[in-house]
Amino acid sequence: MALLEIKNLKAHFHTRKGVVKAVNGISYSLNPGETLGIVGESGSGKSVSQLSYLRLLPSPPLRIPEGEVLYRGENILTMSDDKLRALRGNKISMIFQEPMTSLNPYLTIGSQLIEPLVIHSKLSKKVAWKEACEALNRVGIPEAEKAMKVYPHEFSGGMRQRVMIAMALTTRPEVLIADEPTTALDVTVQAQILEILKTIQKETQMAIILITHDLGVIAGISDKVVVMYAGRVFEEAPVDTLFENSEHPYTRALLKSTPRIDISQEKIPVIGGTIPDLSQLKTGCPFYERCDYRKDICQAEFPKVRKVSSVHESFCHVENFK
């Protein structure tokens, strides 16, 4: 059984201007020890798809009209608030994009770090403090005792993201959802953070969902990749397959527009047009207007899943690229 299974999840925001369909029926699953990369442009629904079922978005305006999210076979969407709260920060942890603002500036690192342990593992503050120090050591923060007593503003962005990771990992979660964990950091720090995640994953066999718009990050750490666009999954494949034999025009365009070090490029190709307005979605494929391979049928209906192989799925009417 998969650790986490998302089936036909939809997440809509009911605003005064209309219904913004941020997530429109996505499905994928996650196995223990696996790293799933979710990639897509801003507004493709990557973050919302995760935050929505964990009830971390204000509702209203958020509504989940359809779908199932099974954690070890149990539907998170119908769980009581208390039961979900017992999962959050315990079995399912999150780290966020903004290490600068994701830590509480009014509290010391230590008092924030021990919270999950005190709440979920029911440890005394003293024991939790010790564990938290060890967690800081694991993510490469020297002099953990001292670090526990300082405030977030005394740390750099990279250090704060380490603290966030340490905090997410204290309870030894089974799933870590990392929402753009390296986006706000400079490149050398990015590499360190990803390295830390990989090392810890090896030790604990936790599964990671990595949300990013950076294909380089995906390539470095994921086992399989889900490509999202306008609230839909366009393609799902093992990471190597995706980079070498993508079966979706959007993925191909995305890969083409990534700067490469191995070939000389005068200009980096771009994908013309913009992502469609999510409150004005028509039937058919949302990528239609920007697609180089479009056919008439694309405007009429969104394609059904096409199994390229047992692990490779594409949602496109077009077959046989090149």
Next chain:
Amino acid sequence: MGLKYILRRLLTMIPVFFLVVTVVFFMIRFAPGGPFSAEKKVSPQVLKNLEAKYHMDEPLIQQYFRYLGDLSRFDLGPSFKHSNRTVNEIIGEALPVSMELGLISLCWALLIGITAGGLAALKPNTPYDYIPMSLSIMGICLPTFVIGPVLVLVFGLWFNWLPVAGWNSWQDRLLPSLTLGFAYAAYISRLTRGGFMEIRHQDFIRTARAKGLTEGQILIKHALRGGILPVISYLGPALAGIITGALVTETIFNIPGLGRFFIESALNRDYTVVMATSLLYFSLIFLCNFLVDIVYVILDPRVKYE
């Protein structure tokens, strides 16, 4: 921030204090009229005697230094209008009354304001938000000379629960302090709501939720400190204002506080009392703001004073 900072802050008060003394001293002297000008002219001889008694026949600059000398001995001089009473006596009697009224009012204001504002922030855009916030607009708009008499009418005359005026028993404290505190409560409730609404949308609150904290834990441990900061900054000037600015309330309820001396002394050119009330107001503002700054450092670790 250490003792050094506190000492330095207090030392900077001295030159400012002198400046206030000087400016107020000369401004009030230059204002036309004087303490002895009245409808009924006093005879020149009497006027001369009076002026001699209060040293007003000396050159102005000499009077100024005499005043400074007295001030350094904490002697605020005699009142010009309330004969046989020193300003020290007047302040000594009236200030404790105004302070008591002010502090009780402020407690009401904080209790009502933070409760209402917190409730509104917890359940925004619901009746829990709309009702207290509409009331607070009323509280800000309605002057004390409307609220006071209405409270007197309802609780004093109709229900006959509370005394309508005076300053003896504890029941006497209720209506005036509620009257005075209401506007401040209104303001504090809006500041509280604003503060909490802003904090609620911070990323670190989402982090706290993602960690599995309950809403109550989030409110108390993560949101309270930051959310309350706008109220804290407001408290400095509010405290000074509520102690000295209770003229209307004190008049309605016939309370022997400071308020009336502010107006009376200025109109009567009661020079020494004007000086005293001005210096008192200045000192209160200065000290209250100073206190607020210190509390700020305790609440927000990012704030540092060098």
